[in-house]
Amino acid sequence: MHNIIFDNVSKSYGNKEVIKQLNFEIQEGERVVFLGPSGCGKSTTLRLVAGFEDITDGKLFMGGTCVNNMAPGKRNIAMVFQSYALFPHMDVWENIIFGLKIQKLGKKEIEKRAKDALEMLHLDGFEQRLVKSLSGGQKQRVALCRAIVKQSPYFLLDEPLSNLDAQLRQQARQNLVRIHEINKSTMIYVTHDQVEAMTVGQRIAVLRDGTLQQIATPREIYDNPSNAFVASFIGSPAMNLITADIVDGHLFIGKVAVPLPDRITAVLTGKHSVIVGIRPENIHITTDDRAMLKGSCRYTENTGNLQTTQLYLADGTAIFSQFAGETYEIKAGENVGIQFLWENVLFFDRETEINLYVREKGENKYGNYRN
């Protein structure tokens, strides 16, 4: 078993606690992404797993063994660093076989592994090149090569794609997933990029200020964020979060009363004020007079396939809407009706920001609204 278990893991620098009681398990062969804004503790958590930082409190288990006091070199980990950490005084080949030489593997085995890895990442012919003569994308692939030749059961990646341009990034992402499908190592991937998180991760752990906010599949995180922070962090444009009051089974959004369906009223019993969360793609613009809300279009962006619109309600609340561009051409200044489906709406507690209404699987339906 090559799983990783965080058992109440905390990390402090002096009096400052930067990681607060992490409790979760990463299954063998799973791809988990640590996602969060800078300074949330995701890289520190990764460094705890690698052994570069000491755990202040709690226990970290890897493959059933507590590794709190185990040296990094003994943990059998392969890692790709953000800066790639290639040795500038060695050529590509020497960089790749660096760890294998320390492991004292046979010459034939070393050559076979290195050649296979080079071929897999289309680096054949680069063996004798010095690191400094490589482009960013090539360096990234060499770093990946060096990690995979180790054939470690654990694979850590610290923002490995952040130094690449957008096009290379997508390619590199695919490479990573492809390699993981072959190696099936237990993988932790740290990023602040939500697109990377959604595409690479089988599960995403969202961190904020050193605490775990939610760990779930990308779909689950998107559909059922555990709190308003997770909801706003995932998705672009971000989810609309609007404070609203509840009076007599009605939701007051921007001074307009919208009747709540009974099943939602039942869940929200006792709440007088909530944060309403609706994803931009679930806000529909209509010319129908019977629309739930009325607003005016502030500005609109058309990217060909998508039209993103910022709308203002009568009281000045801003709402983003995003829909397929061809359905309806909207102009700035135009007054429109705003419509949404209740099953696409989330409710968060006003104080704790916790999700109050966790939807069942399949309850939300995207893009099924017809004007």
Added chain:
Amino acid sequence: MKINIKKELICHIFLIAAVIISLWPVVFMLSASFKELNQIFQSPLNPLPSSPTLENYMTVLGRFPIFDFIWNTFFIAFFVTFFKLTTSLLAGFAFVYYRFKGKELLFNSMLMTFFIPVTVLIMPNYLLISHVGLLNTPYGVMLTELADGMGIFLMRQAMRSIPKALLESAVLEGAGPIYLLRSVVFPLVRPSVIAIGIMFFINSWNEYFWPLLILKDKSQYTLSLALQMFISAEGGSEWGIAMAVAVLTSLPPLILYLFFQKFILNTFMQAGVKG
């Protein structure tokens, strides 16, 4: 940027004067070594010998065991450099890569050694060498010079410029401290090692006072000690010969410096120390 010509001019005049003052002894040494004895005193300010002669050099090479002196000096300078470099590398490495109690205190106390005047150390060091019976041997000269605070400081500065991720990645691959030092750290700080090594070598090569105390036999003399033989001679100083020895003494460090100038400057800039 506007250049103040007047200010620049004054600065340059000062600098040129400083260069002339510091270069004059060198020029004097060089020209005197090619002059006959009487001409040295006839026109000491004229740098050009009226009838250049190699006589002084021939005398030095013929009459004195100059190669023995060179060998003695080299022997001491080489081993002093070797040991100082080894200790600086190891100590610098420990100061950068290990976390241990009292590290800062230890490092600061090591820096404090810079401020202890050499003259204060001479007495205890001399007694030590005398007790262990190494007086009048090159080992007595070397023994007190096996480590150097400045070397440790400069090595530490050089190693601190290596990105942390490089070392972490090597550690993750299972590299132990010695392997890490040998195959990652050392190759990356090699320019600094060369520069610091040359500095050690030149210092040891030029050292006068300490060898003077330890070495008694002429057969053990280093070049700088040999030099005094020509100056303090009872029958009047043989300046031409002395200057020829001085030229021969200064050549090796000068050549070393010229070859590795780039490394030396870089190392001191990196450490923020102005030479």
